[in-house]
Amino acid sequence: MSEIEPWLTELLRLNDEEEKMTDKQIKIVQAAVEIFSEKGFAGSSTSEIAQKAGVAEGTIFRHYKTKKELLLSIVAPMMSKLIAPFAVKDFTKVLEADYPDVEQFLRAITVNRLEFARKHFPIIKIFMHEIPFHNELREQFKETVAVLVLEKAYKAIRHFQKQGQLIELPEPTAMRLIVSTIMGFLITRFLLVPDSEWDEEKEIDYTIKFILYGLSPR
Template sequence: MSEVEPWLQELLRLNDEEEKMTDKQIKIVQAAVEIFSEKGFAGSSTSEIAQKAGVAEGTIFRHYKTKKELLLSIVAPIMTKLIAPFAVKDFTKVLDAEYPSVEQFLRAIIVNRMEFARKHFAVLKIFLHEIPFHNELREQFQQTFATLVLERAYKAIRHFQAEGQIIQLPAPTTMRLIISTIVGFLVTRFLLAPNADWDEDLEIQYTIDFIMNGLALRK
């Protein structure tokens, strides 16, 4: 078992405000995240989690009746208390800042999200794997994302449209196009081809150029 990761330290801090986790629960949480991240929910077993955590399998079932309950009772709170807030905590500062150009705005978003993915990829990988299959996870994340991120992003987009820097598409459409391009880059960088010979600065520039080629006003 590796030492406590930053995401788990933050989760423990949050839980201390409500219900302190026992040492065994901490081990189970960390083991569950590591194994779900490596093998996915469907490919994991509670016996593997118990072995990784160094506890009896029965210890898990004292708290969680099924593997599904383990995912939703441990990983779902991680998503709602940690991933969603972490995913938007620093991001909102980026969105609220003022940028003289769309290119600088896009660069700030990409760099911010890249550093987030680099630091918290084990848990983020579970999110990417499981959110299509569990409505509970999807709904919890959508609520936080919509409340804290989207309106800020739309405000920035409308600002750049008003300045004549980008074309007049609906703000939600513009944001969807930006997000899909950036997420595609990050998924390829950290999930599909993590060991490729990446020149991150150059790839960031290519991503910005690609987005701007679609959004820039034609003269």
């Protein structure tokens, strides 16, 4: 397994606030994230997680009753204690800042999400894989992120629409088009071709120009 990654350091910090993880738990969690991230929850087994962690399979079940409990023990605290606060505190600062034009607004969002994805992508990848299949994760996302961020994003969209910098579309539609473009950039960067040579500044420019070309009035 690889050395401790930034996401695992954060998870250990979060768990230390309640219950310190044992060395074996750390190995299990690190192995589980690597395997869940690579194969998905359904395609993974506790036996291969145990093998990768260098522990007996029974050790996993002493700490986690089921494979799903292991999944939720990783993703749930990251979502509720790290990702959600980050989205609310850090991301809303970006959304609420005063930008002279929509291009600078989009650039700030893209750079903010790029840096967040760079630090936490293994967990984000698992979340993206599993949210369609686990109601617990879907509901948690709605409660901790979507509700808290969306209205602020809609407010920014309304602001630039009133200024004539964005065309008049329903706010959810405009938001979907912006988010899907930025997410496409991030997924390509970190998931599809992570080892390719990237000029991130140029790619950010291309992404923003694509959004503006589709949303700016002509």
